[in-house]
Amino acid sequence: MDELIFFVNRGLIGGLVIGSIYALGAVGVTLIFGILRFAHFAHGDVMTAAAFATLVLVGLLSGLGIDVGLPLAIVLLPVVFVLTALFTIGLDRAFYKPLRARGARPVVLVMASIGVTLMLQGLIRIVFGTGNYDLLGGERKVIYRIPTGFRDIVLSQPQALLIILTALSVICLHLFLTRSRLGKAMRAVSDNPDLARVTGISLDTVVNATWVIGGGLAAIAGVMLALDVNLQPDLAYNILLPIFAATILGGIGQPYGAVAGGYVVGFSETLAVFNWSVLLRPFAGVLPFDLPANLSVVPNEYRLAVPFVILIIVLIYRPTGIFKGRVF
Amino acid sequence: MSLISLTDVHAGYGGMNILNGVEFSLDAGQIGVIVGPNGAGKSTMLKSMFGFLNVTQGRIEFDGHDITNVKPEALSRLGMAFVPQEHNVFRTLSVQENLEMGAYVRRDDWSGLLARVYDIFPPLKEKRNQPAGELSGGQRQMVAVGRALMIEPKLILLDEPTAGLSPMYMSQIFDRILAINATGVTVAMVEQNAKQALGIAHKGYVLASGRNRYTDTGEALLADPEVAKSFLGG
Numbered sequence: 001m002d003e004l005i006f007f008v009n010r011g012l013i014g015g016l017v018i019g020s021i022y023a024l025g026a027v028g029v030t031l032i033f034g035i036l037r038f039a040h041f042a043h044g045d046v047m048t049a050a051a052f053a054t055l056v057l058v059g060l061l062s063g064l065g066i067d068v069g070l071p072l073a074i075v076l077l078p079v080v081f082v083l084t085a086l087f088t089i090g091l092d093r094a095f096y097k098p099l100r101a102r103g104a105r106p107v108v109l110v111m112a113s114i115g116v117t118l119m120l121q122g123l124i125r126i127v128f129g130t131g132n133y134d135l136l137g138g139e140r141k142v143i144y145r146i147p148t149g150f151r152d153i154v155l156s157q158p159q160a161l162l163i164i165l166t167a168l169s170v171i172c173l174h175l176f177l178t179r180s181r182l183g184k185a186m187r188a189v190s191d192n193p194d195l196a197r198v199t200g201i202s203l204d205t206v207v208n209a210t211w212v213i214g215g216g217l218a219a220i221a222g223v224m225l226a227l228d229v230n231l232q233p234d235l236a237y238n239i240l241l242p243i244f245a246a247t248i249l250g251g252i253g254q255p256y257g258a259v260a261g262g263y264v265v266g267f268s269e270t271l272a273v274f275n276w277s278v279l280l281r282p283f284a285g286v287l288p289f290d291l292p293a294n295l296s297v298v299p300n301e302y303r304l305a306v307p308f309v310i311l312i313i314v315l316i317y318r319p320t321g322i323f324k325g326r327v328f
Numbered sequence: 329m330s331l332i333s334l335t336d337v338h339a340g341y342g343g344m345n346i347l348n349g350v351e352f353s354l355d356a357g358q359i360g361v362i363v364g365p366n367g368a369g370k371s372t373m374l375k376s377m378f379g380f381l382n383v384t385q386g387r388i389e390f391d392g393h394d395i396t397n398v399k400p401e402a403l404s405r406l407g408m409a410f411v412p413q414e415h416n417v418f419r420t421l422s423v424q425e426n427l428e429m430g431a432y433v434r435r436d437d438w439s440g441l442l443a444r445v446y447d448i449f450p451p452l453k454e455k456r457n458q459p460a461g462e463l464s465g466g467q468r469q470m471v472a473v474g475r476a477l478m479i480e481p482k483l484i485l486l487d488e489p490t491a492g493l494s495p496m497y498m499s500q501i502f503d504r505i506l507a508i509n510a511t512g513v514t515v516a517m518v519e520q521n522a523k524q525a526l527g528i529a530h531k532g533y534v535l536a537s538g539r540n541r542y543t544d545t546g547e548a549l550l551a552d553p554e555v556a557k558s559f560l561g562g
Contacts, residue, residue, distance in 0.1 A: 181428075184425050188421060191418040191421060192415055192419070195417070195418060197399075197400045199432050200402075202401065
């Protein structure tokens with residue numbers, strides 16, 4: 001039983017946590033792809049920027065003695081959500097919109113977003129250096145222990161909140177896309193931009209809504225990731241590959257696909273590096289071979305290879321992804 | 329005064345002009361039909377009315393407004409609707425959502441209008457929650473026309489509304505166009521099925537090489553042996 005709880009702690013919760021981060025990132029990438037027709041490579045650094053913005057705000061406000069029982073970084077999340085949404089709209093105005101207005105091809109926009117990535121990384125390093133930061137501002141991370149009669153199920157407060165916030169975000173996004181006038185207009189533009197023009201849908205409004213959702217969800221992912229691990233300048237750049245793998249696996253332009261893809265990639269990665277010999281240990285006596293100390297599919301240092309393999313397999317065998325997205 | 333008029337319009341997609349000085353006008357309540365051989369500029373003329381082309385010379389007026397080179401997204405607010413020939417529904421949106429998108433620019437209560445569109449096209453009511461991409465060609469055409477009706481347009485532009493449809497659907501669509509026109513909506517359409525279309529036209533335009541060749545009432549064009557010989561297949 002202890003072994004099973006160990007699996008729940010490492011495998012299930014680990015997969016849920018990283019899957020949630022990927023899902024939040026991939027939803028933004030897939031929406032931007034659907035509406036603006038380009039792969040937004042700077043999405044990871046938008047996450048990192050949001051986490052650093054939180055760091056600054058926490059630093060400014062920690063002296064005020066606000067105490068509501070939650071870390072300040074989480075209390076500030078709505079503020080950072082809005083700031084990041086405005087920031088991405090600003091990025092669009094400054095770098096992507098002028099290119100669209102000149103009729104640039106999508107690949108030009110992809111290149112521009114790589115430029116934005118390098119720029120953001122440079123700016124963050126100029127201001128904050130290359131070190132590690134703690135978003136909790138010195139407070140101790142709250143750890144929940146759920147007794148089971150055997151080993152405890154262990155879950156940190158940011159992890160629990162991340163899972164809840166992701167679920168809430170997906171529900172809100174679903175309601176927005178299927179119930180609201182603007183949400184339906186977003187799906188219409190993603191489906192057929194020329195016909196959307198004919199019906200009088202304002203592309204500017206839809207584009208801004210896309211950045212608000214994409215940027216806002218990236219902010220949640222960035223802050224929660226920084227709370228789970230440590231805040232450093234390449235926080236989210238490192239997870240850009242799994243996010244793109246999740247996007248393509250889910251089907252480009254398909255928000256529900258992106259969520260599913262995020263969790264599939266997250267769980268595959270976590271289960272691939274999971275030490276399966278722990279689960280097999282109770283059966284050590286009946287197994288026909290000696291149980292090695294570490295039995296994982298992929299060593300932990302190579303976990304990034306898992307989304308890479310998924311990405312390649314999807315591109316070869318099912319380029320439309322799970323939910324039948326676009327193929328380019 | 330005419331509801332829509334094109335005066336000496338020269339237009340293209342940025343390169344060479346496809347329309348070389350065309351004239352077109354319809355009074356409110358009329359049906360105008362544009363026919364002509366392939367490459368004559370029929371669809372191009374319709375698209376130029378809806379702001380998809382770059383007009384280099386001439387003038388387009390609609391309902392007292394100069395709409396020369398006005399962008400498509402602004403025209404639905406003026407009461408002009410366009411049904412493209414292809415890709416004219418949002419495939420992943422449900423039938424009802426397609427119709428709602430037609431009413432996107434309206435801020436008033438249009439639920440009565442939705443019911444009326446379902447009355448005009450009964451099959452759509454049954455399939456209102458189905459994605460439009462799963463419908464048959466004829467039903468998709470109904471969605472497209474229904475979507476255009478949701479702004480209660482003064483003028484509706486139809487680009488080959490019966491292209492690729494079976495004869496049964498074809499006459500159904502023509503019937504509906506007559507019914508829509510009977511409610512006071514002006515109709516401008518391009519048609520391959522020239523004889524049938526000219527039969528319901530108040531005004532007919534025969535185009536060739538981006539210019540007007542014959543302009544008359546639909547009836548007179550059908551009776552003209554010249555037109556019949558060169559453009560209507562005898």
